Amino acid sequence: MFKLNLKIAWRNLWKNKVYAAINIGGLALGLTAFVLMLLYINHEESYDTWSTDLKNVYQIRERHDFFTPDNKEHWNEISNSRIANLIRSKLPQAVAVTKVDNDWGFSNGFSLKVDNADPVIISKIKDSDSSFFKVFPYQFLQGSADKALENKETIVLKESLAMQLFGTTKVLGKTIKIVRWRSDKGTALTITGIVADPKFPQSVSFNAITRTGNKDKDPENPTNNNYCLVYTKLNKSSDTAVLNQTLQKLYVDFKKNLLNGQKKSYNDIYKDGKSPGLKVIPIETVHSNPPYTSGWFDKLKPVMAISAFLLLVSVINFINLATAQSVQRAKEVGVKKVLGSYKRQLTWQFLIESAMQSVISLFLCIILIEVVLPAFNNHFKVDLSFWHNAQLFVMISQLFGLFVFVTLLAGFYPAWILSNFNPVSVLKGNYENGLKGIALRNVLVIFQFIISVTFIISIGVMEMQSRYMNNKDLGFERGNLINIKTNYEDDFAERLKKIPGVEYVATTTQIMGNAFNVPEEVKYKGNAINLNTVTVTMDALPALGVKVMQGRIFSKEYKQDTVNTVVLNEAAANLFGKNLIGQTYGKVDWEGKTNIFQIVGIIKNYHNEGFDKAVLPTVYKVTSLGGTSNTNNLLVRFNTSKYKELISKIENEWKILYPDFPMEYTSMDDEFSKSLEENNRFMNMIILFSIVSVSLSLLGLFALSTFVAKRRTKEIAVRKVLGASNIQIVNLLNKSFLTLVIAANLISWPIAYIIVKKWLDGFAYRIDMPVFPFIAATLISVIIAILTVSIQARKAAVTDPVNALKYE
Amino acid sequence: MIQLKNIEKYYSSKGIKHYVLRHVTTTIKQGEFVSIMGPSGAGKSTLLNILGMLEEPTYGNYEFMDEDVTNLNERKRIELYRNHIGFVFQAYHLIDEMTVYENIEAPLLYKKIGSSERKSRIADLLDRFNIVAKKDLFPNQLSGGQQQLVGIARALAAQPSIILADEPTGNLQSAQAEEIMQLFQKLNKEEGITIIQVTHSEKNAEYGNRILHIADGVVKDDVAVRDSVKI
Known part of the structure; x- marks a missing residue:
C-alpha cells in the first residue's frame, strides 16, 4: 500500500504540475532563508567552543568610561592592566592570568618582514605575556604551551600564518622582524611555537601572539594606565555570582589605592550614579555579550523573525493549496473508506504526500543554499559553509527536525480535512463538503498578505x-578628502603640502571611521559641563570644511589660538547657553591647576559616526593646554580631480621617509559608505x-x-x-x-x-x-x-x- | 444474512422531522439478488447506505450476519468492508490516479493479502472480465461500461459475500447496461454472491429475484420476480 500511495502521490503532483511547483518551490525558498539563518546562528553560537578546557576560562570586565563610544560608564572588555596582577595575587582560584592586546582598530595590522622579503601587513598580531597559552588551550604543532613564551621577544604563529609566510610549519627558531607603526624601529622576534587553527571561531582571534615584554609590567606612575584584555583560567568551573562578589571587594580596595596614588578622592570619582565594578564572565558568553552594542542574538532577532515569517508564508501556501485541492481528492478518500481503509491510514497517506513534497523542497533548498552561500558570505562578511561545516551532524539533525516540523505544520491540517470526508456525501458527487475550512483559508490568505504588506x-x-x-549634510565636506593612518609629523606634512593639488594637511583626533572620544568636565559660570574633547591642528577644521555658525575657527593669524582658545560645536554650545563668543570657561587638569579657555567660535555639528548616534557636545582645541591626545589620522584635502595621480605622489613621499611600513589610507567617501x-x-x-x-x-x-x-x-x-x-x-x-x-x-x-x-x-x-x-x-x-x-x-x-x- | 427491524431515518430541522425512511422491516437471505426500486427521493439510496453502514439509522435495529451492526465502531465496520461487503457505484468512482490494475488491487492491499495471491486474483478478475489489455490504463482512458466493469472487478476482488450497487447502470448505454446486469446475475447464480441494487429501471430490476418497492420512505411492495422473465 505504501508503494502505491507514493505512486498516487507522485501522479497527483504530476497532474497538478503548476500547483506542485508553486508549493515545492515556495517551500524551498522559505526553507532556504530559514536554513541560512540556522547556519548563521550555529556559527555565532560556536564561538569559543573549540576546546572543552575553555569552560574554566573567563574574561575580566571592568566598569569604567575610558574609550567608550559615548563617554559613559560601561562594562568594558578592556581593563586596567594592573588588574591582571591583582587577580594573580589576590584570587586563589586563579590558576593563570594573561593580558592580551585589544583590537583597537587604529591600523590594519603590523608590518612583518621575513629575511629580505617585502614587508607584508598582517592583521591580528597581539602582544601578550608568558601565560597566554596557559590560559588558552591551543594545540601546539611545534613547540609547547609551557615553553613557547618563556622568554621575551618571542612569537607564536597560527598554522595558517606560518603557511602563508613560509609555506611550512617547521619554522621554529627563525626570526621575524615586526614593525608596529610607521616610525617603529622594528623588533626581531624568534618563532617558538606553531599552534593549530581551531575549528570554531574565537573571540580572542589572532594570527600571531608575541611576547615583546611590554605586557610583563604595569606602568610605574599611578597616573599612567594601560588598558588591555585580561583573561583568567580558574582551577574549577566556579559560581560566577560568588566569585564576582569577591572580585568587587578586591576591586574597590584596589581602586581606592590607585586613586590615592593619583591624588584623587574615591568618593569624588564615584558620585552621580557612577560606581566601580569588576567581574568575570565565562569565555563562551563573551561573543554574545559585546560591551556597547547588543549581542548578535538581539541584532539577529528581526532577521530571525523575518525568515520565520517567510517560512510561514510558504507553509501557508502549502496548506491553502492542499485544502483547496482536496476537492479533487475527495472521491479517492470516499472510495478508499468503503474499500476498507482506516481513517488513520488515510491521514498517514496524506501526511506522506506532504512529506514527499517537503523532501523535494529540502533538496532544492540545499541546492539553493550552495548557490547563494557565496553571496551570503560576501554580504554578511562571514565564512559559512554547508558541507564543510564542523557542525555538519548538528546541521543535519536540525534539518531533519525542520523537515518533520514543516511536514506536520503544512500537512496535518489538509490530511485531517481529507481523511474526515464523509464517504456518503462525496460519493454522491456532493463535493461541497470540500469547501469546509474556507474560513480558515481566508484567514491564512489574510495573514499572508499582512506579512507582505508590512514588508x-x-x-x-x-x-x-x-x-x-x-x-x-554631514557638517563637513567628504569629497576630495583622505585620511592616512599615521600621526602628524611636520617633515612628512611639509612634503605633502608641496605636492600641487594638496590644499590642507592636518590632523584631528576624531574623524569619521575613527571616533575617538575623550571625555572631560569643564566649569562654566559655576556649572559643570561634560564635553568630548578633540585635539586638532590649525588647519584641521578648514580641511574638513566645517560650517562656522558664529565667531571664527582657528587661524594662524591669531597667536592666541595656540595658547587657550577653543571652538565648540552646536551641541556643546547648547549646553553652555547664549552669547558665547569671547566667554571663558575653566578646566581643572590632573595636577589640580585650573586652566582658562576662551570660546572663539561655534561650528555646525559634524558627524563622526553613523546616523544612529547623536553628535556629542564637542570642544575643539589646537593648544596642548590641559592635555592633548593623539591618534593616527592625517587628513589631506586636495582640490584636484586627478585622484590616483595625487595618491601615488603621496605614496612616493611616504616610501622615501618610511620604507619599512606600507602606507594605508581611506577616503572619506568610503568611510561614509x-x-x-x-x-x-x-x-x-x-x-x-x-x-x-x-x-x-x-x-x-x-x-x-x-x-x-x-x-x-x-x-x-x-x-x-x-x-x-x-x-x-x-x-x-x-x-x-x-x-x-x-x-x-x-x-x-x-x-x-x-x-x-x-x-x-x-x-x-x-x-x-x-x-x-x-x-x-x-x-x-x-x-x-x-x-x-x-x-x-x-x-x-x-x-x-x-x-x-x-x-x- | 441481513435483518432490518423497524428502521427509521429522519432529519430534523426547526423542530420538524423529515422522514426519509419509516418502519422498514425486511430480511434478505444469503444468495438473494434484491433490487430496490422507487421514485426519486423515495429513500432508496439512504436504505442502501444504511445497509452498507455508510449511514446510521436514527432508529431501529440492523443485523448483518447475525450480528447487531446498528451502531458499529470504525474498526469493526472496516473489517466488514474488507471481508464481506463490496460497493459498486453509479459514477464508478474509480480512483483516477490509479491504473485499472491498481484499482482492483487496492482492496486486496487493505485486506493484507500476500503478493502472489494478489497477483493471481487480479489476473483472474482481469481475465474473467476481459480487460487484461486495459490493465495499465487509467480510468479516464476507458469507456463508461469498461469503467463499471473495473468497478465490479474491484468490488469482487476481496471476495465479498454481498455486493451493494447504487444504480450501477445509471450512467451507461443500454447495451452496456445489459452486459453489466448479466454479469450480476451470473455472479449471483454461479457464485452465490448476495446482490442488492438500487435501480430505476424495471428491466434491470427483473434480473434479480426480488424487488422492494419504496415510496416516501416506506416499503410499499416486496415481490419475487417470476423465473420466466429471466433469460
Whole structure:
C-alpha cells in the first residue's frame, strides 16, 4: 500500500504540475532563508567552543568610561592592566592570568618582514605575556604551551600564518622582524611555537601572539594606565555570582589605592550614579555579550523573525493549496473508506504526500543554499559553509527536525480535512463538503498578505530613511578628502603640502571611521559641563570644511589660538547657553591647576559616526593646554580631480621617509559608505525577503484563485446562461479576494507602523513617519491581487457554459 | 444474512422531522439478488447506505450476519468492508490516479493479502472480465461500461459475500447496461454472491429475484420476480 500511495502521490503532483511547483518551490525558498539563518546562528553560537578546557576560562570586565563610544560608564572588555596582577595575587582560584592586546582598530595590522622579503601587513598580531597559552588551550604543532613564551621577544604563529609566510610549519627558531607603526624601529622576534587553527571561531582571534615584554609590567606612575584584555583560567568551573562578589571587594580596595596614588578622592570619582565594578564572565558568553552594542542574538532577532515569517508564508501556501485541492481528492478518500481503509491510514497517506513534497523542497533548498552561500558570505562578511561545516551532524539533525516540523505544520491540517470526508456525501458527487475550512483559508490568505504588506511598507520607509541619510549634510565636506593612518609629523606634512593639488594637511583626533572620544568636565559660570574633547591642528577644521555658525575657527593669524582658545560645536554650545563668543570657561587638569579657555567660535555639528548616534557636545582645541591626545589620522584635502595621480605622489613621499611600513589610507567617501553599510545590508535583505514573500503570497493567491474558479465553474456557467457578462463574472471572483486583501491591509497598517517606528527610533537623525509608503503598499497589493485573480477569473468567464453544465 | 427491524431515518430541522425512511422491516437471505426500486427521493439510496453502514439509522435495529451492526465502531465496520461487503457505484468512482490494475488491487492491499495471491486474483478478475489489455490504463482512458466493469472487478476482488450497487447502470448505454446486469446475475447464480441494487429501471430490476418497492420512505411492495422473465 505504501508503494502505491507514493505512486498516487507522485501522479497527483504530476497532474497538478503548476500547483506542485508553486508549493515545492515556495517551500524551498522559505526553507532556504530559514536554513541560512540556522547556519548563521550555529556559527555565532560556536564561538569559543573549540576546546572543552575553555569552560574554566573567563574574561575580566571592568566598569569604567575610558574609550567608550559615548563617554559613559560601561562594562568594558578592556581593563586596567594592573588588574591582571591583582587577580594573580589576590584570587586563589586563579590558576593563570594573561593580558592580551585589544583590537583597537587604529591600523590594519603590523608590518612583518621575513629575511629580505617585502614587508607584508598582517592583521591580528597581539602582544601578550608568558601565560597566554596557559590560559588558552591551543594545540601546539611545534613547540609547547609551557615553553613557547618563556622568554621575551618571542612569537607564536597560527598554522595558517606560518603557511602563508613560509609555506611550512617547521619554522621554529627563525626570526621575524615586526614593525608596529610607521616610525617603529622594528623588533626581531624568534618563532617558538606553531599552534593549530581551531575549528570554531574565537573571540580572542589572532594570527600571531608575541611576547615583546611590554605586557610583563604595569606602568610605574599611578597616573599612567594601560588598558588591555585580561583573561583568567580558574582551577574549577566556579559560581560566577560568588566569585564576582569577591572580585568587587578586591576591586574597590584596589581602586581606592590607585586613586590615592593619583591624588584623587574615591568618593569624588564615584558620585552621580557612577560606581566601580569588576567581574568575570565565562569565555563562551563573551561573543554574545559585546560591551556597547547588543549581542548578535538581539541584532539577529528581526532577521530571525523575518525568515520565520517567510517560512510561514510558504507553509501557508502549502496548506491553502492542499485544502483547496482536496476537492479533487475527495472521491479517492470516499472510495478508499468503503474499500476498507482506516481513517488513520488515510491521514498517514496524506501526511506522506506532504512529506514527499517537503523532501523535494529540502533538496532544492540545499541546492539553493550552495548557490547563494557565496553571496551570503560576501554580504554578511562571514565564512559559512554547508558541507564543510564542523557542525555538519548538528546541521543535519536540525534539518531533519525542520523537515518533520514543516511536514506536520503544512500537512496535518489538509490530511485531517481529507481523511474526515464523509464517504456518503462525496460519493454522491456532493463535493461541497470540500469547501469546509474556507474560513480558515481566508484567514491564512489574510495573514499572508499582512506579512507582505508590512514588508512593502517597511521597504518604503527604509528607502526614504536611507535616501535621507545618503543626502544628509554631514557638517563637513567628504569629497576630495583622505585620511592616512599615521600621526602628524611636520617633515612628512611639509612634503605633502608641496605636492600641487594638496590644499590642507592636518590632523584631528576624531574623524569619521575613527571616533575617538575623550571625555572631560569643564566649569562654566559655576556649572559643570561634560564635553568630548578633540585635539586638532590649525588647519584641521578648514580641511574638513566645517560650517562656522558664529565667531571664527582657528587661524594662524591669531597667536592666541595656540595658547587657550577653543571652538565648540552646536551641541556643546547648547549646553553652555547664549552669547558665547569671547566667554571663558575653566578646566581643572590632573595636577589640580585650573586652566582658562576662551570660546572663539561655534561650528555646525559634524558627524563622526553613523546616523544612529547623536553628535556629542564637542570642544575643539589646537593648544596642548590641559592635555592633548593623539591618534593616527592625517587628513589631506586636495582640490584636484586627478585622484590616483595625487595618491601615488603621496605614496612616493611616504616610501622615501618610511620604507619599512606600507602606507594605508581611506577616503572619506568610503568611510561614509562604510557608516551606512550595516544599514544598507539590512535593507537589501529586507528588500530581498519582501520580494520573495510578496511573490510567494501572489503565487499562493494565483493558485488559490485557480481552484476557486474551477470550483465555481457551475455557478459561473449558470450566471452566464442567465445573462452575466464576462466583466461581471471577473468582478464576482475578484470581489471575494479583494475583501481579503483590503482586510489584510487594514490590519497591517498599525503593525507596520509599530515596527517601522521602532526601527526609525534607532536613528538619532531620522525622517518623520511618512504616509506615502502605507498608501503605496495598499495600492500595490490591491492592484497585483486584482491582476492575479483576473487572469484566472477571465479564463473561467470566457469558457463556454455548455461545457460546464453538460456534465452535471 | 441481513435483518432490518423497524428502521427509521429522519432529519430534523426547526423542530420538524423529515422522514426519509419509516418502519422498514425486511430480511434478505444469503444468495438473494434484491433490487430496490422507487421514485426519486423515495429513500432508496439512504436504505442502501444504511445497509452498507455508510449511514446510521436514527432508529431501529440492523443485523448483518447475525450480528447487531446498528451502531458499529470504525474498526469493526472496516473489517466488514474488507471481508464481506463490496460497493459498486453509479459514477464508478474509480480512483483516477490509479491504473485499472491498481484499482482492483487496492482492496486486496487493505485486506493484507500476500503478493502472489494478489497477483493471481487480479489476473483472474482481469481475465474473467476481459480487460487484461486495459490493465495499465487509467480510468479516464476507458469507456463508461469498461469503467463499471473495473468497478465490479474491484468490488469482487476481496471476495465479498454481498455486493451493494447504487444504480450501477445509471450512467451507461443500454447495451452496456445489459452486459453489466448479466454479469450480476451470473455472479449471483454461479457464485452465490448476495446482490442488492438500487435501480430505476424495471428491466434491470427483473434480473434479480426480488424487488422492494419504496415510496416516501416506506416499503410499499416486496415481490419475487417470476423465473420466466429471466433469460
